Amino acid sequence: MGRGGIEMTTATLDARTLPAHWRDFLALTKPRVMTLVVFTGLCGLLAAPGGIHPILGFTTILCIALGAGAAGALNQWYEAEIDAQMKRTAGRPLPAGRMDRQSALHFGVGLSFFSVILLGLAANWLAAAILAVSILFYVIVYTMWLKPRTAQNIVIGGAAGAFPPVIGWAAVTGDVSALPVALFALIFFWTPPHFWALALFVKTDYAKAGIPMLPVVAGEVATRRQIWLYTAIMAAAAMAPVLLRLTGPIYGTVAFLGTALFAIFAFQVSVRRESDPEKMQPERRLFKYSILYLFLLFGAIVIDRWVFA
Ligand code: HEM
Ligand SMILES: CC(C)=CCC/C(C)=C/CC/C(C)=C/COP(=O)(O)OP(=O)(O)O
Numbered sequence: 001m002g003r004g005g006i007e008m009t010t011a012t013l014d015a016r017t018l019p020a021h022w023r024d025f026l027a028l029t030k031p032r033v034m035t036l037v038v039f040t041g042l043c044g045l046l047a048a049p050g051g052i053h054p055i056l057g058f059t060t061i062l063c064i065a066l067g068a069g070a071a072g073a074l075n076q077w078y079e080a081e082i083d084a085q086m087k088r089t090a091g092r093p094l095p096a097g098r099m100d101r102q103s104a105l106h107f108g109v110g111l112s113f114f115s116v117i118l119l120g121l122a123a124n125w126l127a128a129a130i131l132a133v134s135i136l137f138y139v140i141v142y143t144m145w146l147k148p149r150t151a152q153n154i155v156i157g158g159a160a161g162a163f164p165p166v167i168g169w170a171a172v173t174g175d176v177s178a179l180p181v182a183l184f185a186l187i188f189f190w191t192p193p194h195f196w197a198l199a200l201f202v203k204t205d206y207a208k209a210g211i212p213m214l215p216v217v218a219g220e221v222a223t224r225r226q227i228w229l230y231t232a233i234m235a236a237a238a239m240a241p242v243l244l245r246l247t248g249p250i251y252g253t254v255a256f257l258g259t260a261l262f263a264i265f266a267f268q269v270s271v272r273r274e275s276d277p278e279k280m281q282p283e284r285r286l287f288k289y290s291i292l293y294l295f296l297l298f299g300a301i302v303i304d305r306w307v308f309a
Contacts, residue, residue, distance in 0.1 A: 024093035028076050028104055029069025036294055037068045037164050040187060043298035044165025044180055047305045048172035056122055060171040063119035064164050067131045070111035071138040071160070077104040078143050086205040108139075123171035130170055134163040151214040155230075158191030159184075165298070179246045182237065186297065189234035193227045193266055194290040200224070200269075201280040201287075220275055227286075228270035235259045238297060247301060248308040254300035258293050265289055 041064040045057055052060070076083065076094055084095035093099040112135050120128030142157025162184045169180040199206065199213045200223060206213040215223040238259045242252040265286040274280060 021098070024099050025073075025107060027093050028073035028099075028107060030072035030075075031069070034065060034068045034072065036291060037161060038065045039295060040183070040298050041065075041164035041168040043302050044168030044183060045172055046168075046302045047165075047179065048169045050172055052172045056171075059122040060119060060127065060168060063115045063122070063128075063131060064167055066111050067115035067119075067135050068164070070108045070115060071135045073104055073108035073111065074135075074139040075143045077101055077108055078139070080104075082209045082211065085209040086202075088202055088205055119167075119171070124174050126174060126176075127167050127171040130163055130167045134160045134167070137163075147211060149212065151212050151217045153212070154195045155192055158195070159188055161191060162187035178244060179241060182241045182244070182246060183298075183301070185237040185240065186234065187294070189230055189237045190290065190294060192230035193234065193262075194287065196223050196227050196230075197269060197283050197287040197290065200283045201277040204277070221273070224270045224272065227266055231263055231266035235263060241301070248304045250304040250307060251297070251300045252304075255297055258296050262286075262289065262293050 038061060042061050045052065045060055076092055079089075080094035080101055083089035083092050089095065094101060094104055112132075116128050116132045116135070119131055137157070138160035142153060142160055146153040146157045165183040165187070166176055166180040169183075170176055196214055199215050200220060203213070203215040203220070207216045214226060218226075238255045241247040242255060265282065268282045269286050272282060
Protein backbone atom coordinates (compact mmCIF):
# COMPACT_ATOMS: atom_id res chain seq x y z
CA MET A 1 0.00 0.00 0.00
CA GLY A 2 1.38 3.43 -0.97
CA ARG A 3 1.61 6.49 1.20
CA GLY A 4 -1.73 7.83 0.03
CA GLY A 5 -3.37 4.56 1.00
CA ILE A 6 -2.07 4.81 4.55
CA GLU A 7 -3.32 8.39 4.77
CA MET A 8 -6.71 7.34 3.55
CA THR A 9 -6.94 4.54 6.10
CA THR A 10 -5.92 6.91 8.89
CA ALA A 11 -8.43 9.49 7.72
CA THR A 12 -11.20 6.92 7.47
CA LEU A 13 -10.60 5.82 11.06
CA ASP A 14 -10.54 9.40 12.31
CA ALA A 15 -13.94 10.19 13.87
CA ARG A 16 -13.59 13.78 12.69
CA THR A 17 -14.14 12.77 9.07
CA LEU A 18 -17.28 10.77 9.74
CA PRO A 19 -20.61 12.45 9.00
CA ALA A 20 -22.30 13.80 12.11
CA HIS A 21 -24.61 11.13 13.41
CA TRP A 22 -28.20 11.90 14.43
CA ARG A 23 -27.28 10.99 17.99
CA ASP A 24 -24.90 13.92 18.03
CA PHE A 25 -27.65 16.29 16.96
CA LEU A 26 -29.75 14.91 19.80
CA ALA A 27 -26.83 15.46 22.22
CA LEU A 28 -26.68 19.10 21.08
CA THR A 29 -30.17 19.61 22.53
CA LYS A 30 -29.04 18.57 26.08
CA PRO A 31 -31.93 16.07 26.28
CA ARG A 32 -31.51 15.10 29.96
CA VAL A 33 -31.65 18.66 31.27
CA MET A 34 -34.47 19.48 28.89
CA THR A 35 -36.75 16.71 30.26
CA LEU A 36 -37.42 18.87 33.33
CA VAL A 37 -37.71 22.03 31.24
CA VAL A 38 -40.36 20.31 29.10
CA PHE A 39 -42.09 18.84 32.16
CA THR A 40 -42.48 22.28 33.76
CA GLY A 41 -43.85 23.57 30.43
CA LEU A 42 -46.33 20.68 30.31
CA CYS A 43 -47.44 21.38 33.87
CA GLY A 44 -47.96 25.08 33.08
CA LEU A 45 -50.15 23.99 30.17
CA LEU A 46 -52.12 21.41 32.18
CA ALA A 47 -52.64 23.73 35.16
CA ALA A 48 -54.11 26.49 32.99
CA PRO A 49 -57.88 26.97 33.10
CA GLY A 50 -59.97 26.21 30.05
CA GLY A 51 -58.13 23.27 28.60
CA ILE A 52 -56.62 22.84 25.17
CA HIS A 53 -57.20 20.43 22.26
CA PRO A 54 -54.80 17.47 22.70
CA ILE A 55 -53.17 18.02 19.30
CA LEU A 56 -52.61 21.68 20.08
CA GLY A 57 -51.29 20.74 23.53
CA PHE A 58 -48.90 18.23 22.00
CA THR A 59 -47.71 20.79 19.42
CA THR A 60 -47.08 23.33 22.19
CA ILE A 61 -44.96 20.89 24.20
CA LEU A 62 -43.12 19.87 21.04
CA CYS A 63 -42.33 23.53 20.35
CA ILE A 64 -41.03 24.08 23.90
CA ALA A 65 -38.85 20.96 23.54
CA LEU A 66 -37.54 22.03 20.12
CA GLY A 67 -36.95 25.62 21.26
CA ALA A 68 -35.12 24.52 24.41
CA GLY A 69 -33.10 22.02 22.34
CA ALA A 70 -32.25 24.74 19.82
CA ALA A 71 -31.03 26.95 22.67
CA GLY A 72 -28.88 24.06 23.97
CA ALA A 73 -27.38 23.59 20.49
CA LEU A 74 -26.54 27.30 20.18
CA ASN A 75 -25.00 27.20 23.66
CA GLN A 76 -22.75 24.33 22.55
CA TRP A 77 -21.95 26.06 19.24
CA TYR A 78 -20.75 29.12 21.16
CA GLU A 79 -18.91 27.24 23.91
CA ALA A 80 -17.10 24.54 21.93
CA GLU A 81 -13.65 25.66 23.15
CA ILE A 82 -14.75 26.00 26.78
CA ASP A 83 -16.47 22.60 26.69
CA ALA A 84 -13.23 21.06 25.39
CA GLN A 85 -11.45 22.09 28.59
CA MET A 86 -13.91 20.57 31.06
CA LYS A 87 -14.06 16.84 31.84
CA ARG A 88 -17.87 16.94 32.15
CA THR A 89 -18.34 18.45 28.69
CA ALA A 90 -15.31 17.35 26.65
CA GLY A 91 -17.19 14.40 25.14
CA ARG A 92 -19.87 16.61 23.53
CA PRO A 93 -20.13 16.43 19.71
CA LEU A 94 -18.22 19.67 18.97
CA PRO A 95 -15.27 19.42 21.41
CA ALA A 96 -14.94 15.69 20.63
CA GLY A 97 -14.66 16.59 16.93
CA ARG A 98 -17.66 14.56 15.79
CA MET A 99 -19.43 17.61 14.32
CA ASP A 100 -18.39 20.91 12.79
CA ARG A 101 -19.51 24.20 14.35
CA GLN A 102 -21.34 25.33 11.23
CA SER A 103 -23.71 22.34 11.41
CA ALA A 104 -24.48 23.07 15.07
CA LEU A 105 -25.15 26.74 14.26
CA HIS A 106 -27.46 25.93 11.35
CA PHE A 107 -29.27 23.29 13.41
CA GLY A 108 -29.76 25.68 16.37
CA VAL A 109 -30.89 28.68 14.32
CA GLY A 110 -33.17 26.58 12.10
CA LEU A 111 -34.80 24.85 15.04
CA SER A 112 -35.26 28.17 16.89
CA PHE A 113 -37.18 29.73 14.01
CA PHE A 114 -39.14 26.54 13.38
CA SER A 115 -40.26 26.15 17.02
CA VAL A 116 -41.23 29.82 17.50
CA ILE A 117 -43.14 30.10 14.21
CA LEU A 118 -44.91 26.77 14.69
CA LEU A 119 -45.97 27.78 18.23
CA GLY A 120 -47.22 31.15 16.96
CA LEU A 121 -49.28 29.52 14.22
CA ALA A 122 -50.56 26.63 16.34
CA ALA A 123 -51.26 28.38 19.68
CA ASN A 124 -50.77 32.14 19.81
CA TRP A 125 -48.09 34.77 19.32
CA LEU A 126 -47.80 35.62 23.03
CA ALA A 127 -46.62 32.08 23.78
CA ALA A 128 -44.34 32.21 20.72
CA ALA A 129 -42.87 35.55 21.80
CA ILE A 130 -42.08 34.19 25.29
CA LEU A 131 -40.42 31.14 23.71
CA ALA A 132 -38.33 33.45 21.52
CA VAL A 133 -37.36 35.53 24.58
CA SER A 134 -36.30 32.36 26.48
CA ILE A 135 -34.09 31.19 23.62
CA LEU A 136 -32.51 34.64 23.20
CA PHE A 137 -32.08 34.97 26.97
CA TYR A 138 -30.29 31.64 27.31
CA VAL A 139 -28.09 32.11 24.25
CA ILE A 140 -27.32 35.84 24.27
CA VAL A 141 -27.87 37.08 27.85
CA TYR A 142 -26.61 33.99 29.70
CA THR A 143 -24.19 32.15 27.39
CA MET A 144 -22.57 35.02 25.50
CA TRP A 145 -22.84 37.92 27.89
CA LEU A 146 -23.08 36.96 31.59
CA LYS A 147 -21.50 33.50 31.85
CA PRO A 148 -17.96 34.56 30.91
CA ARG A 149 -18.17 37.84 32.87
CA THR A 150 -19.87 37.55 36.26
CA ALA A 151 -20.40 35.06 39.05
CA GLN A 152 -24.04 36.15 39.19
CA ASN A 153 -24.44 34.72 35.64
CA ILE A 154 -26.90 32.02 36.57
CA VAL A 155 -28.98 34.20 38.87
CA ILE A 156 -29.95 36.50 36.01
CA GLY A 157 -29.42 34.08 33.12
CA GLY A 158 -31.39 31.41 34.93
CA ALA A 159 -34.56 33.33 34.05
CA ALA A 160 -34.46 31.59 30.65
CA GLY A 161 -35.19 28.25 32.28
CA ALA A 162 -38.08 29.72 34.27
CA PHE A 163 -40.17 30.65 31.23
CA PRO A 164 -41.50 27.23 30.07
CA PRO A 165 -44.49 27.01 32.50
CA VAL A 166 -45.41 30.56 31.46
CA ILE A 167 -45.24 29.49 27.80
CA GLY A 168 -47.46 26.46 28.49
CA TRP A 169 -49.99 28.61 30.34
CA ALA A 170 -49.97 31.37 27.70
CA ALA A 171 -50.51 28.79 24.93
CA VAL A 172 -53.81 27.78 26.57
CA THR A 173 -55.13 31.08 27.90
CA GLY A 174 -53.53 33.68 25.64
CA ASP A 175 -52.44 35.62 28.74
CA VAL A 176 -50.24 35.47 31.83
CA SER A 177 -51.75 35.65 35.32
CA ALA A 178 -50.62 35.23 38.94
CA LEU A 179 -50.04 31.45 39.01
CA PRO A 180 -47.64 31.29 36.03
CA VAL A 181 -45.76 34.26 37.48
CA ALA A 182 -45.46 32.35 40.79
CA LEU A 183 -44.19 29.27 38.90
CA PHE A 184 -41.65 31.46 37.10
CA ALA A 185 -40.45 32.78 40.49
CA LEU A 186 -40.17 29.26 41.88
CA ILE A 187 -37.82 28.10 39.08
CA PHE A 188 -35.97 31.42 39.08
CA PHE A 189 -35.03 31.17 42.78
CA TRP A 190 -34.52 27.38 42.58
CA THR A 191 -31.81 27.73 39.91
CA PRO A 192 -29.01 29.12 42.14
CA PRO A 193 -29.10 26.30 44.75
CA HIS A 194 -29.56 23.75 41.93
CA PHE A 195 -26.52 24.92 40.05
CA TRP A 196 -24.20 26.04 42.87
CA ALA A 197 -24.54 22.67 44.64
CA LEU A 198 -23.11 21.12 41.46
CA ALA A 199 -20.59 23.92 40.95
CA LEU A 200 -19.08 23.14 44.38
CA PHE A 201 -18.01 19.67 43.28
CA VAL A 202 -17.03 20.55 39.69
CA LYS A 203 -15.29 23.78 40.71
CA THR A 204 -11.89 22.79 39.32
CA ASP A 205 -13.41 22.21 35.87
CA TYR A 206 -14.82 25.74 35.75
CA ALA A 207 -11.58 27.22 37.10
CA LYS A 208 -9.62 25.40 34.36
CA ALA A 209 -11.94 26.76 31.67
CA GLY A 210 -11.73 30.31 33.10
CA ILE A 211 -15.48 30.56 33.81
CA PRO A 212 -16.13 32.87 36.79
CA MET A 213 -18.59 30.59 38.58
CA LEU A 214 -19.29 31.62 42.19
CA PRO A 215 -17.12 28.98 43.97
CA VAL A 216 -14.19 29.95 41.72
CA VAL A 217 -14.33 33.72 42.24
CA ALA A 218 -16.01 34.17 45.64
CA GLY A 219 -14.90 30.93 47.28
CA GLU A 220 -16.75 27.96 48.69
CA VAL A 221 -17.87 29.54 51.96
CA ALA A 222 -19.59 32.40 50.13
CA THR A 223 -21.19 29.93 47.71
CA ARG A 224 -22.54 27.82 50.57
CA ARG A 225 -23.99 30.96 52.17
CA GLN A 226 -25.62 32.03 48.90
CA ILE A 227 -27.13 28.54 48.46
CA TRP A 228 -28.83 29.00 51.80
CA LEU A 229 -29.98 32.55 50.99
CA TYR A 230 -31.57 31.56 47.68
CA THR A 231 -33.13 28.46 49.25
CA ALA A 232 -34.92 30.72 51.73
CA ILE A 233 -36.24 32.94 48.92
CA MET A 234 -37.17 29.83 46.89
CA ALA A 235 -39.12 28.50 49.89
CA ALA A 236 -41.16 31.70 49.97
CA ALA A 237 -41.79 31.41 46.21
CA ALA A 238 -42.84 27.75 46.63
CA MET A 239 -45.37 28.62 49.32
CA ALA A 240 -46.67 31.79 47.60
CA PRO A 241 -49.30 29.95 45.49
CA VAL A 242 -50.70 28.46 48.71
CA LEU A 243 -50.76 31.77 50.59
CA LEU A 244 -52.34 33.49 47.58
CA ARG A 245 -54.91 30.67 47.40
CA LEU A 246 -53.96 29.87 43.82
CA THR A 247 -53.64 26.17 44.63
CA GLY A 248 -55.20 23.70 47.05
CA PRO A 249 -54.09 21.25 49.77
CA ILE A 250 -52.32 18.70 47.53
CA TYR A 251 -49.81 21.25 46.27
CA GLY A 252 -49.71 22.83 49.74
CA THR A 253 -48.72 19.55 51.39
CA VAL A 254 -46.19 18.50 48.73
CA ALA A 255 -44.69 22.01 48.61
CA PHE A 256 -44.39 22.24 52.39
CA LEU A 257 -42.80 18.81 52.90
CA GLY A 258 -40.66 18.98 49.74
CA THR A 259 -39.38 22.44 50.59
CA ALA A 260 -38.67 21.45 54.21
CA LEU A 261 -36.45 18.60 52.96
CA PHE A 262 -34.79 20.95 50.45
CA ALA A 263 -34.06 23.38 53.30
CA ILE A 264 -32.56 20.62 55.46
CA PHE A 265 -30.24 19.50 52.64
CA ALA A 266 -29.33 23.10 51.79
CA PHE A 267 -28.65 23.92 55.44
CA GLN A 268 -26.31 20.92 55.74
CA VAL A 269 -24.43 22.14 52.67
CA SER A 270 -24.31 25.72 53.94
CA VAL A 271 -22.62 24.85 57.24
CA ARG A 272 -20.06 22.38 55.83
CA ARG A 273 -16.46 23.36 55.20
CA GLU A 274 -15.35 20.53 52.91
CA SER A 275 -13.36 21.31 49.79
CA ASP A 276 -12.51 17.81 48.54
CA PRO A 277 -14.97 16.97 45.70
CA GLU A 278 -14.62 13.27 46.57
CA LYS A 279 -16.17 13.97 49.97
CA MET A 280 -19.04 16.15 48.76
CA GLN A 281 -21.89 13.68 49.25
CA PRO A 282 -24.26 16.28 50.82
CA GLU A 283 -23.62 18.64 47.88
CA ARG A 284 -24.33 15.84 45.38
CA ARG A 285 -27.46 14.93 47.31
CA LEU A 286 -28.73 18.52 47.22
CA PHE A 287 -28.09 18.73 43.47
CA LYS A 288 -29.92 15.44 42.77
CA TYR A 289 -32.77 16.29 45.11
CA SER A 290 -33.18 19.73 43.51
CA ILE A 291 -34.26 17.96 40.32
CA LEU A 292 -36.71 15.61 42.04
CA TYR A 293 -38.08 18.60 43.96
CA LEU A 294 -39.20 20.49 40.86
CA PHE A 295 -40.72 17.33 39.36
CA LEU A 296 -42.71 16.83 42.58
CA LEU A 297 -43.95 20.38 43.01
CA PHE A 298 -44.93 20.84 39.38
CA GLY A 299 -46.64 17.43 39.30
CA ALA A 300 -48.55 18.37 42.47
CA ILE A 301 -49.76 21.66 40.97
CA VAL A 302 -51.40 19.80 38.09
CA ILE A 303 -52.99 17.11 40.27
CA ASP A 304 -54.22 19.79 42.65
CA ARG A 305 -55.79 21.91 39.92
CA TRP A 306 -57.46 18.85 38.39
CA VAL A 307 -58.81 17.44 41.66
CA PHE A 308 -60.10 20.78 42.95
CA ALA A 309 -61.11 22.34 39.62
C1 HEM B 1 -28.69 28.88 34.22
C2 HEM B 1 -29.36 27.91 34.81
C3 HEM B 1 -28.84 26.51 34.96
C4 HEM B 1 -27.58 26.05 35.00
C5 HEM B 1 -26.29 26.83 34.88
C6 HEM B 1 -27.66 24.61 35.12
C7 HEM B 1 -26.57 23.76 35.12
C8 HEM B 1 -26.64 22.41 35.12
C9 HEM B 1 -25.51 21.57 34.92
C10 HEM B 1 -24.10 22.05 34.66
C11 HEM B 1 -25.95 20.29 34.98
C12 HEM B 1 -25.09 19.04 34.87
C13 HEM B 1 -25.53 18.15 33.81
C14 HEM B 1 -24.92 18.35 32.49
O1 HEM B 1 -25.32 19.24 31.72
O2 HEM B 1 -24.02 17.58 32.19
C15 HEM B 1 -27.36 20.34 35.20
C16 HEM B 1 -28.16 19.24 35.30
C17 HEM B 1 -29.51 19.29 35.26
N1 HEM B 1 -30.28 20.42 35.20
FE1 HEM B 1 -29.64 22.30 35.37
N2 HEM B 1 -28.95 24.22 35.18
C18 HEM B 1 -29.71 25.34 35.06
C19 HEM B 1 -31.07 25.41 35.03
C20 HEM B 1 -31.88 24.32 34.94
C21 HEM B 1 -33.30 24.39 34.72
C22 HEM B 1 -34.09 25.68 34.56
C23 HEM B 1 -33.75 23.10 34.69
C24 HEM B 1 -35.14 22.60 34.53
C25 HEM B 1 -36.20 23.25 34.91
C26 HEM B 1 -32.59 22.24 34.89
C27 HEM B 1 -32.66 20.86 34.94
C28 HEM B 1 -31.58 20.03 35.08
C29 HEM B 1 -31.66 18.58 35.09
C30 HEM B 1 -32.93 17.74 34.97
C31 HEM B 1 -30.36 18.11 35.21
C32 HEM B 1 -29.90 16.64 35.31
C33 HEM B 1 -29.50 16.14 33.98
C34 HEM B 1 -28.96 14.72 34.08
O3 HEM B 1 -29.63 13.87 34.64
O4 HEM B 1 -27.87 14.53 33.57
N3 HEM B 1 -31.49 23.01 35.05
N4 HEM B 1 -27.77 21.63 35.29
C1 LIG C 1 -37.47 27.17 26.41
C2 LIG C 1 -36.04 27.41 26.62
C3 LIG C 1 -35.29 28.19 25.64
C4 LIG C 1 -35.47 26.86 27.67
C5 LIG C 1 -34.06 26.99 27.99
C6 LIG C 1 -33.93 26.27 29.24
C7 LIG C 1 -32.68 26.56 29.96
C8 LIG C 1 -32.16 27.93 30.04
C9 LIG C 1 -32.10 25.64 30.56
C10 LIG C 1 -30.87 25.89 31.26
C11 LIG C 1 -30.35 24.59 31.62
C12 LIG C 1 -28.94 24.36 31.28
C13 LIG C 1 -28.63 23.34 30.30
C14 LIG C 1 -28.00 24.99 31.89
C15 LIG C 1 -26.62 24.61 31.66
O1 LIG C 1 -25.85 25.69 31.85
P1 LIG C 1 -24.58 25.82 30.97
O2 LIG C 1 -25.03 26.09 29.59
O3 LIG C 1 -23.70 26.82 31.60
O4 LIG C 1 -23.99 24.37 31.15
P2 LIG C 1 -22.88 23.56 30.44
O5 LIG C 1 -21.64 23.90 31.14
O6 LIG C 1 -23.33 22.16 30.67
O7 LIG C 1 -22.91 23.95 28.98
